[in-house]
Amino acid sequence: MVEEFDLVIKNGRIVDGTGVPWFKGDIAVKDGRIAKIGKIKERGEIEIDAAGKVISPGFIDLHNHSDLTILAYPNAESYIMQGVTTAVVGNCGLSMAPLNPDKVDLLKRYVSPFLVKGFDYGWDWRTLGEFYEKVKKQGTTMNLAPLVGQGTVRLAVKGFDPGKPSKEELDEMKALVAQAMEEGAFGMSTGLIYPPGSYATTEEIIELAKVVAEYGGIYATHMRNEGKRLIEAVEEAIRIGEEAGVPVEISHHKASGKPNWGKVCATLRLMERARKRGVEVHCDVYPYTAGSTTITALLPNWVLEGGVNKMLERLKDKEVRERIKQEIEEDRVIGENFLKAAGWDGVLISQCSIEEYEGKTLEQILKEKGTFDSPYDGLFDWLIEIKGDAAMVLFLMDEEDVKWVLSNPLSSVISDSWVTAPYAGGKPHPRAYGTFPRVLGKYVREEGLLSLEEAIRKMTSQPAGKIRLQDRGLLREGFWADIVIFDPKTIRDKATYQNPHQYPEGIEYVVVNGEIVVEQGKLTGKRPGKILRRC
Template identity: 40%
Template sequence: MEPYSTLLIQGGTVLDGTGAAGVVADVLIRGGRIAAIGPDLRADATAFDASGRIVCPGFVDLHTHSDLTLLSGPQARSKVHQGVTTEVVGNCGLGVAPLPAGADRDGIRLAVSYLDLDPAIAWSWTDLPGYLAALTAARPSVNVAALVGHVPLHAGVCGFDDRPATPAELERMCGLLADALGAGALGLSTGLVYPPLTYAREEELVALARVVAAAGAVFTWHVRSYDDGLLDSVAQAVRVARATGCRTQISHLAAVGRRNWGAVRGALDLVDAANADGIEVGVDIYPYVHGNAPLSQLLPAWALEGGAAAWAPRLRDPAVRARVKAAWVDRPTGWDELTVSWTSRGDGDPVVGRTLEDLGGADATLDLLAELGAGAMMTAGGRSEDDLRTVLAHPAAVVASDGLALDPGGVTGAGVPHPRSYGCFPRYLHRYATDLPDAVRRCTSEPARRIGLAHLGVLRPGAPADVVVFDPATIADTATFTAPHQLATGIDLVLVGGVPTVHGGRHTGRRAGRVLHRTRGATG
């Protein structure tokens, strides 16, 4: 499809992203923005017949890990083909900036290896503006905004040891965070299961949250535990929100391990109580009962001290292995529920796609971690469909993929990653949406509002023309856990800034995404 400056989308059912009922109308797009919405519009424009289709805002994915994959594969095929037009990176604390003077850059890169699928990407930046400039130069197909990752912030100042930050270190972290927020970051994200954040004390979280609150930004949380410690972990996030007034988002809320099923209801009660008291706390979730994480997340916090370059060799020590195995005796998930999804050994690694039970359980897992360190990932089960539906239906919940922008034909198309990177939003709309206008709202205007980009996620005159046209009868995910690199179906047209990016199920090659800034709108 050729680029154009004016487009008339005719005869579709318009869901404007606010949750309002759909209306059959035309949508006129001119100069990258919505010019008009109404019946029987007339204009000298390229026409697109949307009869029988839904016309809605592009999906705003507020929880992604595309920080580096958008540099490697800027066409963002796995995401834009499912209707995503805006991605927020820097989640779970696993950002790539800032990298302050004196930071262990190699250690930080290992610590965020979950993001790092292409070793050819050079980390040429030292701060958030430098990273955003690299994104702008890559010209991604989707809009991109960034959170400040707590891992580079803490590791860059405090290192990887189990100790509290000193007052001087806290002051330095707060200053670096304030600088990044001033440069346009949407907020801060933490991930308290990822070293060295496993060692971050609550005083540090409160101090950083005060900086976020002062900027009117958002603090997103991968909480300390999603299994036996879920309620205590959510309580900590809520406690920090109450202490600081910081707008808070709890990421991918789920309860892991059969013995913890139902605990999401207690977590949501804590969220409800905070909101009733005027403290804004939201949650997000993806529509799957399996998660995805670094294999190293299985290790107890004490085993991860010093960074991957230090902890991986330690796992060859028989005494260390015995201590780890003792900690694993009462695991909430079984080895049969954990599958190796990717390793740094590349395509063809025979362990990829096999369960840890099949590979030999605890000893085989320790062998893999000792050899590969941070270079192995897993998909993990042990979740409840009932819990998933409970969270999806909750008023505070929005939909987010927790996935990556992947290129099925490129270097990021290796392994058997979680299918959410390809199918999150179509799967939700196809399998879980009982009220389609509200479901679209949870994928568009509400996540945009949560992250401080309220000008996105709506169809109204003057708004950016980030638009999806889909067939409600055929929209679906096709990616599976055994064959994940499969594009979604039912998406007829995706516009990013008014530019046709997906048309008729094919990527047009156009890359019109912008790098978005919380305080300055958008550039790039």
């Protein structure tokens, strides 16, 4: 007897991604797509009994940085095991292309804290299309949907020069954005706290965003400020959307630093009001009160002018040290003042060129060195020692704010992390392993902040709709078969700040493009992921 279908999943509670209450049913898959939903009598080559389990669309992570590590970890272990089947990559202004051959070293330094140590990237591509061709050749377990990073584009044209671009330079940037869009990018991202992207004025970004709008792409922004000037930053993002005619995604929305807690109520109202005027704006959020970024973000932007090596030179200068210290202490930093907001014990080193510092707070490190009496000099000496090469976890947010943003209908659930694996070492932010199960365990089952259906909607159809994916993000006949089967009674995250490399519990099966990549909670090692293109 010939089986009708490749895969039949039976007797599950179907949460289809639209937000409607679950219903019971079976799902059949053939040739990578969902072939039928309902009562299925025909046989499948593989059959799974999902009684008591939830069947949902695969999770789509709208804010992800896995383009930086997918070549090293093509099996995407940390994401696949939490049910993520598609990652939107190239966020925060940071993408691996366009790569200007004259500025390869600058780009390497720019992204180095995120890169996998000791892994040879080759750096043999130029355009976004060429980079993803390389990824495709190697294979990937999850689907990737690329954005082009405005910081990378500016770096390719102007390096770390903070000046205003000439007409020719601006045209060159626009051409690079257009080329990325031609090659299938879903839009452009900014990371307006990271030089050189942060050197762009609002007007410069609007010019580039207009190019994105012509192609029907989106503008995703890590805004200029998420603390003291959070409201102004949201206003800037909305203005860019309005003047360039581009849909806006406000990335990892939060209020950073205690004096700013609660401001997310006002910013969400701003977004709602903009939408009433016809500006498409959404936001996204990760379910943790700590963020994570590169160590150099602790310093005012001007210290980084010219690149990391220039910064290390500057840090030896006594007057420079005094100026940095005063700007931070008097809270006059342009951009984020992370050190002031988190405090010396709120900065946890997650990854470092010198491994022994991983898992320690700045306070611990400086105390062990005996330099905590004059902590700024201690910090600058230490930054020189580690060559400015580290990533940190920062404790900055209020749990009530996280819940407020998470429960607003405009937000999608995101991880803001990158693919890693248990053998990778380091102490990455636990969101790398726990984000999606954490929302389903802690905020849905334990706290009842969201219904299961609403949480799944924020992980599936909402992010799919944002980037205009027409055939993923819902359980629908004809859609690609990206599917997660999990136990709603046991699903939970296990990754912690001190012990982050832990897979979640309760995810039993994950299917990508019709292929089983997690079977009874274990990775199968298949790589059916695709590089998605805007169409």
